[in-house]
Amino acid sequence: MQREFRTAFAPYLWAFFAFIGIGFIFHTLVDPDFWQDWFRPVFAAGLFGGLVGAAEIVSRYRDEPIRACYSPFGLIYLLCNAAMSVAALYLIVRLPESYGAIRSNRIIAAIAAGFGASVIMRTRLAVIRTADNKDVSIGPDIVTRLLLSVIDHKIDRYRALRRQRLVVATVPVMRELGSFRDAANYLTNSLLAFQNLDEALRSQLTVSVEAIDHENLPVDVKLLAMGFIFLSICGEAQFGEVTQNALGLIKTDTRAELIP
Template identity: 25%
Template sequence: MEGWNQLVGVMGAWQVGPLANPPEAFWVVLIGLLIGAVETVSRYKGDPARALFSAPAALYIAVNVIACLGMLVCLRMMRPDWLFTDLKDDPDLQKLSLILASGFGAMTLFRSSLFRIKTADGELGFGPSFLLDTLLFASDRAIDRGVAPPRGNAVQAIMKDVAFERAQIALPVYCFALMQNVPSQEQRDVGVQVKELAAFGLPPEISAFNLGLILINVVGTGVLKQAVKDLGPYISYDPLAGDRRFTAIATLMNGFDVRQAQQLAEACFSLGRPVSLNGLGDLRIRIAQLGQEEIDSRLKALILGRWLVDLVGHSTVALAIESLKQGPGAPPPPPGQPPAAGNAQDSPRA
């Protein structure tokens, strides 16, 4: 009971103390903090908390606060009639007008320019906005350098087992479904970026990491991690990783007649998981080009096996090879019984 009385006494002292009616400077500082914080968060949607509590962001927010306080000092020194004469009979309205004019007026002033000229890097404004734009550019670069390493580590940990060919459509769609409120235009922009990424022809692992970075910018690390976990069996590599994985592919393709490459691919497409039309067309073209290469047939078989395993999975390729060996009319092996050729036990990618 005594503790409760002390708490009530503290609250009563606060209500009658200076904090019960904060000065104009308190509210002006609060406006500057909010404007700087909101602007920083809006520019780093992937990891807003880390960006907001970085030193460069703190400097940018501090400049916004100083600008607002500077405007408050200027208004008190100039004492414009519309504020100090016309509203002298209404102190509350005068105080509110002074706070709003200082907080938002400073932001308006520092975002204005006398004129703008076009340069190779875009438009350059001359005036008060030049100072804020320059500081914002420097803060962006500094925040980027601070946020980049944690983002890279997070993406590598999340996307290390993801096959880009399988995930490039399914993973963005699922992430957007989890979020529910991602704008349609932003979803289309991500789709364009993913198509451009697929056209670069980068190694699958690097493409998967870049896909993760694209999605983190929209949905954040937590949603991407959950989506990869949920879709793991459908978008991850089937076979073993590293040298063991390539050994499994070599065993699988041992003795395969590369003249049946297109038939094997069609069988894999029919038996395996859904593959995008772009992926199918690209693989058919690559198989046709591979058949014209002047290299050993065993190497061609290994290359073909790598492509197919990345696209549809080790188990599907093994089943398709067994079906081709048994002939066009032979039934596939019973469910649960592994194919005899190139059998390798699937396990999570290391």
């Protein structure tokens, strides 16, 4: 019980401490006048920066993009992007000789900091080629890229754990549908519920299922692989509903066979 509690809530503690840590850094380094005079632009810049981070997460996690955003490490990712935007706004305010035109309009300053911080923080001052023929960036890019990459991997692992639990729990249900081909036909036909499913994605799904079917693997392993594919397309709610409906079909077929 204690282990499950730590597994569930420890990531949220990381998000909480990250929020406190970033807030402490800004409180220590930034003068109070900035917060008082530029409160609304700061809020707007942070919001825009968070939206940029959310767009990046949504583009990576197709099955449940919103869940990925408010997962513990997803919140940290959004927080880091928002913090970069606020830092960019602070530079705009404190360097009027460089950003005078932007600084004169607070709305433009907030928009530039919010949507432009990701570009500024990913700039490369120089690129050095090492002896093993690899390019190494010098500048904010290397720090930003490594930091966000680590957080992104944490989001992926957090989502993978949840996806594994969900798909493994549905394998017995899919097994009851009959052979692998029977389960594949059921899940494939369930996609007809979607009205705007991309035809190219549907064709790719058919090819992937065919490839799994021809692999020399245990049936449960095939069902597991197929479950991950369908989960990426359907999302958690739809996938859970489809498998629950499968249970109803199994019971109906069983009763029909018992009727003389």
